[in-house]
Amino acid sequence: xxxxxxxxxxxxxxxxxxxxxxxxxxxxxxxxxxxxxxxxxxxxxxxxxxxxxxxxxxxxxxxxxxxxxxxxxxxxxxxxxxxxxxxxxxxxxxxxxxxxxxxxxxxxxxxxxxxxxxxxxxxxxxxxxxxxxxxxxxxxxxxxx
Amino acid sequence: xxxxxxxxxxxxxxxxxxxxxxxxxxxxxxxxxxxxxxxxxxxxxxxxxxxxxxxxxxxxxxxxxxxxxxxxxxxxxxxxxxxxxxxxxxxxxxxxxxxxxxxxxxxxxxxxxxxxxxxxxxxxxxxxxxxxxxxxxxxxxxxxxxxxxxxxxxxxxxxxxxxxxxxxxxxxxxxxxxxxxxxx
Amino acid sequence: xxxxxxxxxxxxxxxxxxxxxxxxxxxxxxxxxxxxxxxxxxxxxxxxxxxxxxxxxxxxxxxxxxxxxxxxxxxxxxxxxxxxxxxxxxxxxxxxxxxxxxxxxxxxxxxxxxxxxxxxxxxxxxxxxxxxxxxxxxxxxxxxxxxxxxxxxxxxxxxxxxxxxxxxxxxxxxxxxxxxxxxxxxxxxxxxxxxxxxxxxxxxxxxxxxxxxxxxxxxxxxxxxxxxxxxxxxxxxxxxxxxxxxxxxxxxxxxxxxxxxxxxxxxxxxxxxxxxxxxxxxxxxxxxxxxxxxxxxxxxxxxxxxxxxxxxxxxxxxxxxxxxxxxxxxxxxxxxxxxxxxxxxxxxxxxxxxxxxxxxxxxxxxxxxxxxxxxxxxxxxxxxxxxxxxxxxxxxxxxxxxxxxxxxxxxxxxxxx
Numbered sequence: 095x096x097x098x099x100x101x102x103x104x105x106x107x108x109x110x111x112x113x114x115x116x117x118x119x120x121x122x123x124x125x126x127x128x129x130x131x132x133x134x135x136x137x138x139x140x141x142x143x144x145x146x147x148x149x150x151x152x153x154x155x156x157x158x159x160x161x162x163x164x165x166x167x168x169x170x171x172x173x174x175x176x177x178x179x180x181x182x183x184x185x186x187x188x189x190x191x192x193x194x195x196x197x198x199x200x201x202x203x204x205x206x207x208x209x210x211x212x213x214x215x216x217x218x219x220x221x222x223x224x225x226x227x228x229x230x231x232x233x234x235x236x237x238x239x
Numbered sequence: 240x241x242x243x244x245x246x247x248x249x250x251x252x253x254x255x256x257x258x259x260x261x262x263x264x265x266x267x268x269x270x271x272x273x274x275x276x277x278x279x280x281x282x283x284x285x286x287x288x289x290x291x292x293x294x295x296x297x298x299x300x301x302x303x304x305x306x307x308x309x310x311x312x313x314x315x316x317x318x319x320x321x322x323x324x325x326x327x328x329x330x331x332x333x334x335x336x337x338x339x340x341x342x343x344x345x346x347x348x349x350x351x352x353x354x355x356x357x358x359x360x361x362x363x364x365x366x367x368x369x370x371x372x373x374x375x376x377x378x379x380x381x382x383x384x385x386x387x388x389x390x391x392x393x394x395x396x397x398x399x400x401x402x403x404x405x406x407x408x409x410x411x412x413x414x415x416x417x418x419x420x421x422x423x
Numbered sequence: 424x425x426x427x428x429x430x431x432x433x434x435x436x437x438x439x440x441x442x443x444x445x446x447x448x449x450x451x452x453x454x455x456x457x458x459x460x461x462x463x464x465x466x467x468x469x470x471x472x473x474x475x476x477x478x479x480x481x482x483x484x485x486x487x488x489x490x491x492x493x494x495x496x497x498x499x500x501x502x503x504x505x506x507x508x509x510x511x512x513x514x515x516x517x518x519x520x521x522x523x524x525x526x527x528x529x530x531x532x533x534x535x536x537x538x539x540x541x542x543x544x545x546x547x548x549x550x551x552x553x554x555x556x557x558x559x560x561x562x563x564x565x566x567x568x569x570x571x572x573x574x575x576x577x578x579x580x581x582x583x584x585x586x587x588x589x590x591x592x593x594x595x596x597x598x599x600x601x602x603x604x605x606x607x608x609x610x611x612x613x614x615x616x617x618x619x620x621x622x623x624x625x626x627x628x629x630x631x632x633x634x635x636x637x638x639x640x641x642x643x644x645x646x647x648x649x650x651x652x653x654x655x656x657x658x659x660x661x662x663x664x665x666x667x668x669x670x671x672x673x674x675x676x677x678x679x680x681x682x683x684x685x686x687x688x689x690x691x692x693x694x695x696x697x698x699x700x701x702x703x704x705x706x707x708x709x710x711x712x713x714x715x716x717x718x719x720x721x722x723x724x725x726x727x728x729x730x731x732x733x734x735x736x737x738x739x740x741x742x743x744x745x746x747x748x749x750x751x752x753x754x755x756x757x758x759x760x761x762x763x764x765x766x767x768x769x770x771x772x773x774x775x776x777x778x779x780x781x782x783x784x785x786x787x788x789x790x791x792x793x794x795x796x797x798x799x800x801x802x803x804x805x806x807x808x809x810x811x812x813x814x815x816x817x818x819x820x821x822x823x824x825x826x827x828x829x830x831x832x833x834x835x836x837x838x839x840x
Binding site for chain 2 (some may be wrong): 156157184185189190191192193194195196197
Binding site for chain 2 (some may be wrong): 466467470472474475478511516519522638639640641642652653654656658659660661662663664666667669670671672710712737739746748750752761762764766770771773774
């Protein structure tokens with residue numbers, strides 16, 4: 095049953111926890127006809143309840159931390175969390191500012207880190223591929239149990 | 240509207256404000272190859288004549304352009320600079336006017352100008368929450384950028400003891416904070 | 424009209440950039456049926472404390488890289504304004520060749536930003552095909568920027584006293600090739616956006632901002648120029664190489680003959696500015712003076728000079744979204760800045776949003792809000808306060824976007840009948 099959900103393409107949901115938009119436009123550039131990730135069926139959806147992968151950008155600001163947690167809980171299992179950009183990893187250039195509550199993996203568990211400021215669309219695509227592989231492995235293990 | 244030269248503008252301020260006018264600095268620079276002149280005026284007035292100065296600027300230019308209010312913590316007082324520009328809309332004609340006002344720390348109040356310039360609302364709200372200057376008569380005194388649960392009495396731009404306390408900086412796990420906040 | 428004046432909360436996420444580019448901002452819309460009565464804008468979710476970092480932790484050169492990351496779309500504008508402010512404060516004059524290179528890079532960024540906006544505006548209306556096509560066209564300028572500066576997004580070309588990399592004569596043919604490409608497709612872009620019936624129906628008389636309101640609420644950039652207010656820092660108080668070029672602020676009456684101040688006018692202004700940027704880059708390439716590119720090439724000496732400098736300066740730059748201003752104060756003996764104030768253009772444009780949206784419909788909110796090209800703080804969630812009934816409904820972003828697209832389909836169907 096679980097393996098079937100990965101025979102279809104991955105659906106992504108993107109949440110911005112206070113980023114400068116650099117990573118966001120590179121994510122969109124990965125979907126447009128130049129890098130064209132959409133030919134594999136990977137789309138950005140408008141609601142977390144339809145998503146398989148959660149894309150998080152930005153250092154987490156104080157106002158966005160509870161919303162990030164809520165969105166994470168709304169994404170149905172099995173899910174993978176992909177964190178894009180150096181801000182979420184350690185704060186990037188904004189490290190230890192007074193309005194930031196720490197890297198993303200202190201708030202929600204992260205599976206794949208894509209680093210860069212901003213990372214190129216090719217790097218984001220590789221991150222999504224790694225997430226896909228991880229999802230498939232997780233599904234296999236669940237079936238094997 | 241008739242355009243005045245920088246010197247005439249300074250004279251008109253002096254005659255409108257009288258003794259409340261403290262000083263003026265004119266900055267000029269030649270730009271690029273054609274050496275066109277770039278002029279900006281910095282006018283220092285006393286707090287009681289502040290609203291009169293703003294009304295005088297409105298006489299020089301209908302709907303003057305207020306870019307931002309910047310504030311500096313100078314120890315005993317807070318210096319606010321209102322960055323105006325006048326004579327926009329024509330090639331090479333615009334003049335920057337920085338209106339400087341000193342507000343002592345034991346009486347941090349400044350009158351609002353949102354009745355003259357409605358667009359000053361956001362920047363006055365930001366000055367209120369970031370520097371702790373109370374803007375008297377502001378129509379909407381909610382916080383603008385800081386979250387609602389930010390502690391009261393903590394002002395990020397101040398350099399004295401009301402700046403953000405040390406426990407607000409979340410040091411990353413496994414790291415020592417190597418820099419010290421500059422406090423004067 | 425309303426019998427009971429109860430307050431009802433509708434949570435409507437409004438995301439003008441893209442359903443997934445949910446940049447956090449909140450709009451409180453008070454509605455009466457379908458019509459919007461009042462709007463309240465709540466910002467602050469992207470507050471990272473940048474000015475505080477600049478004053479307490481970084482020295483003046485490190486702040487260039489933080490200023491770049493204030494906004495990823497217009498990441499030349501903030502360093503440009505910051506560097507002009509520091510140069511005015513410290514009394515450093517950049518060489519003329521550096522001024523020309525700065526202008527070339529700034530205009531390339533303007534082309535990229537306006538094309539980005541055009542794609543997203545098309546998406547908000549429901550024209551996804553145009554969104555993909557325009558972003559494909561935009562890739563050409565991204566390639567050019569990578570060729571000239573080394574990176575697509577954060578270019579790090581600026582340094583206090585000049586620029587870090589030179590644009591040499593061998594690179595000129597490649598730049599001209601990209602500009603020719605854009606000149607050849609410009610007419611196609613113009614026809615797609617300005618002469619399409621559906622875009623006209625959807626954007627004319629929507630989100631109107633009158634000239635007097637634009638002056639009172641201090642609107643800047645294309646938002647103000649589309650309402651007839653000719654504020655343009657490149658024309659009024661030129662800086663850098665703009666002082667040698669004759670730049671005229673673009674207003675919509677150059678195409679339509681009248682100024683209305685609606686979303687359609689803003690599309691006109693931005694498209695014509697793309698053409699203007701191409702012409703400016705060509706002029707700069709033709710007039711580029713020889714010389715070096717940095718007033719002080721050694722960073723250690725530069726930092727020393729900045730530590731001893733005392734003064735204040737203001738830097739204003741015409742970013743793609745409007746006037747971007749930075750104020751810097753330096754104090755002798757202090758490594759970090761004494762005062763730093765940043766004001767991005769969207770900060771002032773947000774204050775015109777209530778006047779623009781009042782009297783309109785909820786389905787018009789995405790396109791009207793997107794037309795001011797919100798950058799660093801864009802809408803994420805909107806809380807709707809309905810003054811009529813006492814019901815609580817939660818509309819997701821998908822539903823709001825669907826409302827916007829359905830209205831377009833309805834209009835199209837009526838027109839085709």
